[in-house]
Amino acid sequence: xxxxxxxxxxxxxxxxxxxxxxxxxxxxxxxxxxxxxxxxxxxxxxxxxxxxxxxxxxxxxxxxxxxxxxxxxxxxxxxxxxxxxxxxxxxxxxxxxxxxxxxxxxxxxxxxxxxxxxxxx
Numbered sequence: 001x002x003x004x005x006x007x008x009x010x011x012x013x014x015x016x017x018x019x020x021x022x023x024x025x026x027x028x029x030x031x032x033x034x035x036x037x038x039x040x041x042x043x044x045x046x047x048x049x050x051x052x053x054x055x056x057x058x059x060x061x062x063x064x065x066x067x068x069x070x071x072x073x074x075x076x077x078x079x080x081x082x083x084x085x086x087x088x089x090x091x092x093x094x095x096x097x098x099x100x101x102x103x104x105x106x107x108x109x110x111x112x113x114x115x116x117x118x119x120x121x
Contacts, residue, residue, distance in 0.1 A: 011046045056103045
């Protein structure tokens with residue numbers, strides 16, 4: 001399976017109002033619940049007025065469109081990285097999954113993934 005590294009540094013943050021972010025930026029992941037508005041975007045696009053935010057993430061995209069009947073793809077990657085002592089922040093879209101790791105763990109994550117037979121580009 002092939003994973004592609006997203007080129008930009010990413011941030012995970014909470015905001016009070018969606019009007020504070022540029023909805024045309026890419027990548028952009030938004031989760032809205034009764035408790036929070038959570039966002040993942042490039043670090044350079046983080047608005048000034050966040051409730052909380054954490055910088056220093058790198059992302060991998062699982063290449064291709066994943067059929068909903070496929071089982072365990074994200075779980076296998078999460079388990080593999082957990083065994084290497086690397087925590088993840090996962091985001092799923094209709095087509096595929098994205099795995100974020102802290103930038104200081106990126107090289108170790110690539111090594112663990114490649115040793116397990118994944119291709120990382």
